[in-house]
Amino acid sequence: MRFHREGYNTIVITGVAALGLLIIVILLFPDAVAWHFITAGLGIIFLVAILQFFRHPGRLSPEGGRLVLAPADGKVVVIEETTETEYLKDRRIQVSIFMSPVNVHVNRCPVSGRVKHVRYFQGKYLVAWHPKSSTENERTTIVIEHGSGVEVLFRQIAGAMARRIRWYLKEGQEVSAGEEMGFIKFGSRMDVFLPPGTKINVTLGQKVRGGETVLAEL
Structure with missing residues (x-):
């Protein structure tokens, strides 16, 4: 291991x-x-x-140009249509994954493409399942432009215990789905914002594995 x-x-x-x-x-x-x-x-x-x-198991990611992979291990706690107000400023399907301290905390790219936007925000440390944690907690927002032109936004969010977010991506970088992109220490959360009409392949409460579970299909 x-x-x-x-x-x-x-x-x-x-x-x-x-x-x-x-x-x-x-x-x-x-x-x-x-x-x-x-x-x-x-x-x-x-x-x-x-x-x-801190275990770092190897993962074999499924291939498929339009697949959206889970960016982290954990449990799906949110699947809903919402407005992403920070960068995209339009309607999106939000899928959120809660990582407990017993989950693997390696974070991975959900889709392949070019990194278009990276921004870090200092913030609060509300519990990761709090509705306002997406907009008020310490977080990193990353946007990848898929080869089809679709922009996929995902967000690393610190929780009450997680106070150290790490990300390894830079704007302009080409990445592959399932590729390691960061790490969050202790309990935390990952949000993914997908275009309306995206086929969601997971359900609320489902446990997922980062880089392996197919979260959705663009």
Whole structure:
């Protein structure tokens, strides 16, 4: 199992902290063998939790020029028609995916094409399922122009725990559907805005896998 580069420092710090705490307990209470095992066990549990959060499994993306792939692992929490007011300023179908701390948090491009717009916004840290999290939380908005000329907007949104959004795309860059584009630490959300008439292939409450699940067809 690979681990994402965004987690290297956190993994090392967690491992060192767990080992340091165990050494302190042993030095302070040399005869309390039970406490040694308890401290070691808790350290291992916490380290494993951190490791699973930063896991980076390989994904095989389905091919198809008009396919829209899930940009993240998680659960579909919104499928609705709405007005995208930040960039597109028109009616769109919004599909939102909530990522809990136990999900893989690697973010991927939903479609192939050219990156037309990238913008980062500082903001609040409302819980990721809050209706206003899309417009008020810390977030990154990215627009990819598909080869057909359709613009697909998607948004990384920080949650109450996620306070570090990473994105690797630049305007003008050519990308492929399923390609890694960023990472959000801890619970968070991804919104995708698709043109009216797009065929949606998922349902509310469905669990999806980033870069593998076909979210929709343009």
